[in-house]
Amino acid sequence: MAKITYIEHNGTAHEVDVQPGMTVMEGARDNGIPGIEADCGGACACSTCHVYVAAEWVDRLPAKDPMEEDMLDFAWQPDPVLSRLTCQLKVTEELDGLVVNLPERQI
Template identity: 80%
Template sequence: MAKITYIEHNGRRHEIEVPNGMTAMEGARDNGVPGIEADCGGACACSTCHAYVAPEWLDRLPPADAMEADMLDFAWQPDPKHSRLTCQIKVTEALDGLVLHLPERQI
């Protein structure tokens, strides 16, 4: 299990314990974190689970694959370095403490 902090655009923080094997998107969705819409349910087909990864976590996540990188083009104000789709971040013990900043809105 990993504790993930989701920070809304307005600064409100949500610290959620997410079981290993789930995605960061599922952790947010299942705990009612505003700002993660997840319209496609985690199929990497909509970009409505977009988040900005805190700088100290960038090197600890596996890189986005080609499909995720393509979908990020449709996200609200993607940042080439910090943007990820939370449906593609698989939770492990190594992600304990992960911080994700949510955009002002999802598309």
Template identity: 80%
Template structure:
């Protein structure tokens, strides 16, 4: 299990243990973390699971593919470096300690 920390825009923290093979979005959804809507269910067809990855983790995650890059154009206030869609981040043991910050709004 990997411990993922989801931080709401208000500063409220949710430390969740997520099974490898799941996505960061599924971990949030299955544990009731507010602010990650995941309207498309993880199909990379919306941007409602957008987060800002903690700077220390940016280079440790797999690169964004073109589909994720395209969907991030629709996210609220995307950051060219730190923005990610949680449905596109598969959890592995190496992600233990990952920190993501949930934006104030989801579009």
């Protein structure tokens, strides 16, 4: 299991165990984390699972592929470095301790 911390815009933190092989979005959805809507169900066809990855994790994650880059253009106030779509982040043991911050809203 990988422990992932989701921090709501208001500062409320949710620390949950997520099974390797799932996505960070599925971990949020399955644990009722507010603020990740995941309207497309993980198909990278919307931006409603957008988060800001904690700075210390940016270089430890796989690079964004072109489709994720394109969808982030539609996210609420995307950050060129910190923004990621959680549907594109596959959970591995190496992600144990990952911290993601949710935006004020999803669009």
